[in-house]
Amino acid sequence: MRRKTILSVFFLILICLMAAGCGKETPKAPVADGTYTVKVKTDSNMFHINEAYKGTGTLTVKDGKMTVHITLASKSIVHLFCGKAEDAAKDGARLIEPTVDKVTYSDGITEEAYGFDVPVPYLDQEFDVAIIGTHGNWYDHKVTVFKPETEKK
Numbered sequence: 001m002r003r004k005t006i007l008s009v010f011f012l013i014l015i016c017l018m019a020a021g022c023g024k025e026t027p028k029a030p031v032a033d034g035t036y037t038v039k040v041k042t043d044s045n046m047f048h049i050n051e052a053y054k055g056t057g058t059l060t061v062k063d064g065k066m067t068v069h070i071t072l073a074s075k076s077i078v079h080l081f082c083g084k085a086e087d088a089a090k091d092g093a094r095l096i097e098p099t100v101d102k103v104t105y106s107d108g109i110t111e112e113a114y115g116f117d118v119p120v121p122y123l124d125q126e127f128d129v130a131i132i133g134t135h136g137n138w139y140d141h142k143v144t145v146f147k148p149e150t151e152k153k
Contacts, residue, residue, distance in 0.1 A: 029061045030123055036061070036148030038123075040070055043142040047131055048073060050113050052103045059120065059148055066120035068145050071101040071113055077131045080116045085130040085138035095132075123147045 040057040042048050049055050050071045057070040080096040081088035088095065098114035105111075121127050126142040133139075 029064045029066050031059075031061055031066075031148060033061050033063065035059070036150070038068065038148045039146040040068060041144040041146070043126075047077065047139075047141050050101075050103055052105050057145070059145065066123070066145075067117050068120050069099075069115055069117050071103060071115040073113060075100075075112065075114045076133050077114060078134060079132045080118065081130040081132075081138075082119055082121075083128055083130060085140045088130040088132065088138050118143070120145045 036059040037056050038059040039055055040049055041055065049057065050073050053071055057068040059066060059068045075098075078098065079088075080098075081093060082096070087093060096116050096118065098116055100112050101115040103111055103113050118129065123145055124147055126144050129141050129143050130138050131141060
């Protein structure tokens with residue numbers, strides 16, 4: 001009887017760990033470690049890549065983990081979160097802080113805009129991000145990072 005109870009508790013713990021994401025194997029990046037220029041698509045013209053970058057970002061792959069740096073159109077988006085807006089608004093949510101990127105347009109004009117280093121779970125498929133702007137409201141969006149053509153030089 002005692003052995004049955006121990007096994008039941010063990011399997012219950014195992015199920016809980018799996019449901020919480022523990023024990024999941026992190027997928028390996030489908031590209032080799034390196035830095036790449038990649039096409040990045042967002043689902044909204046209110047949340048988009050700065051026009052100077054023509055829809056691209058810089059994908060960095062290190063030790064099988066992928067991160068894309070995207071420069072946005074302005075400084076109006078102040079934080080980004082990987083996941084849904086409802087989770088981003090919770091205490092303890094891990095928000096992505098912006099970088100200040102210098103943007104030079106084709107006519108030579110320069111300005112500053114916010115950029116973000118976004119963890120990429122997979123390529124060629126949409127994933128969820130949430131953004132918060134200067135007005136303090138979280139919004140859900142989708143981002144797709146496409147597989148790179150060639151390594152960035």
